[in-house]
Amino acid sequence: MSTKKASINDVAKRAGVSITTVSRVINNVASVSDKNRAQVEEAIAHLNFKPNVSAQRLAKGLNTAVGLVMPGYPGIFHSFYAIEIIRGVGHACEALHLDLIFHITKGYAPLNISNAGGIIFADIIENRKQIEATLAEGIPCMVINNRVDDLKVNFIAIDNAKGAEMAVAHLAGLGHVKIATVTGGLQTQSGQHRFEGYKSGLGQKKLPFNESYVYEGDYSRRSARQGLEKFLSLGKDRPTAIFAASDDMALEIINFAMERGLKVPKDLSVVGFDDNPAGLYSSVSLTTIRQPLFKMAEEAVRQLNAIVGGRRHSAVQQILVPELVVRESCAVPGV
Amino acid sequence: MSTKKASINDVAKRAGVSITTVSRVINNVASVSDKNRAQVEEAIAHLNFKPNVSAQRLAKGLNTAVGLVMPGYPGIFHSFYAIEIIRGVGHACEALHLDLIFHITKGYAPLNISNAGGIIFADIIENRKQIEATLAEGIPCMVINNRVDDLKVNFIAIDNAKGAEMAVAHLAGLGHVKIATVTGGLQTQSGQHRFEGYKSGLGQKKLPFNESYVYEGDYSRRSARQGLEKFLSLGKDRPTAIFAASDDMALEIINFAMERGLKVPKDLSVVGFDDNPAGLYSSVSLTTIRQPLFKMAEEAVRQLNAIVGGRRHSAVQQILVPELVVRESCAVPGV
């Protein structure tokens, strides 16, 4: 146990070289003789030297920390969505040796990610103000999963409408006509877009839009139950298929349907959205729309890093297309 | 849009004072005349000046970032446990103006939280090596939710055995004799301790321990189902009450019991562990053992901060006692 932390000076002294040379081996500069390099490495190991990151950042004039701000609304962490984003961002940061500064925000509260070279906003529901402020401070931003058309900010989002259309098309392709939907929160962009995709999907298949086949949910399991309840109350006019705006809701619908004695997919087809792995382990595996959440998050870090590092200048504006995953929860309408 | 970021020099120039004075107002030192303070504040606002955190840290010689390392095993984020820890740590960091550096670890991989004044380990299942390494580097550590007796490290943990005893005592108090348990993963300390608490709880009430009333689960919903399945196969000898090592499993047991036509709590009493809010919204609200997870996480940050700041020197070794929360999922045995 040494008393003090070793500094670059101590290393230089022990290795019998200048601090510059030490700095060079730390930063993997090629022009160091093998002999010196070896000595420096020995000294580093011996003294258990770790460069002081603050000093490095200060000297380099750049900041290798990425801030991740997530909305703090209750339940956020229970969404598969949030988790995948965190995993993806975390993974990329690790690979690129970036610090990940995590920040759960109230939305309206001013941001305090003092020490971050760039910031990723995992959602924009309530943080418009924060994004504007960050932008104004000249800190590079990246918005995930929300296309922001009226702000000059980088984003990577998913084509939610397209995904919903794919879900409806799949159902229609099986022969369903009475296709209902339980929407996600309509104040969220994803909820809104998925609902619009549902409608346009119907249109594309020349199917009529029926107001009573819509239940406005909010991504909660509770609302999914209520949605199915409403649909079942329609009696013989009840839908034969349901597009749920999230796997979580889809799974709950399946559970509830079974409680009510309906067989899935025989009596009711269900498709979800997310590709939440839970959908694999349910009694009936779930047909769903896969979003490349993890990849999206990783990519956000990469792009942001390129921007902060000055390697990229143009705006990043990507829209990723989701993918239909067919499993067991859909069948041709029973009768 | 200014071209460069304003530095303390710019502020000093505009305010017509020395940089020292600017530094003083930034750090809320009292001895600054009202006039100067006002001028400096004006300049700060006008130039949109933000102190460079790296420079501050370097000059102050301390590091106000806390690292949070969590095990990266699949599903970690779906546990109520992990979420509450993150929330609590996040909240405390925010209140104390500390950066929260988030790190999902592989356990065996060497830690790379270069820039952190102190580190919180949210679990110790596989990071013993990392903890030892961190300790060896002289970085203050804090282990959450695991009592580590063979390592000289600070920890705040929960008395899992005591909690399990409380659950069993409650059930026994209602008159149950055939009390089963679905354990958590027995390789985890919590799983182990809760199981031991189950056994000692039985002992305290002079109830016999019955091997066939034990199902070794792993905290997954799947294992909970399997556990109940096993118990039901016992026919008329089946238990009348089940202590599940997590709310998640308890909830799944209730669902599955209902699917099998059993009424809860009439035909089967269930008590969980965690006080997961989901337990409130299920068809039958869940009686459970409340762990002060959020508080524990917050406290960990506080203590760690005190240690890093030199305000605390002795080791922190707290064991928190959980609490029984009685709701609707238990009743006197039916017959």
Add this chain to the structure above:
DNA sequence: ATGAAAGCGCTAACAG
């Protein structure tokens, strides 16, 4: 109450 000056630990020209 205020400022000058000396670092904090490291990087990056610039010479050699």
Add this chain to the structure above:
DNA sequence: CTGTTAGCGCTTTCAT
């Protein structure tokens, strides 16, 4: 290939 020398932006004695 290596060392010298300025800083990076801020805090902190120490005088005044």
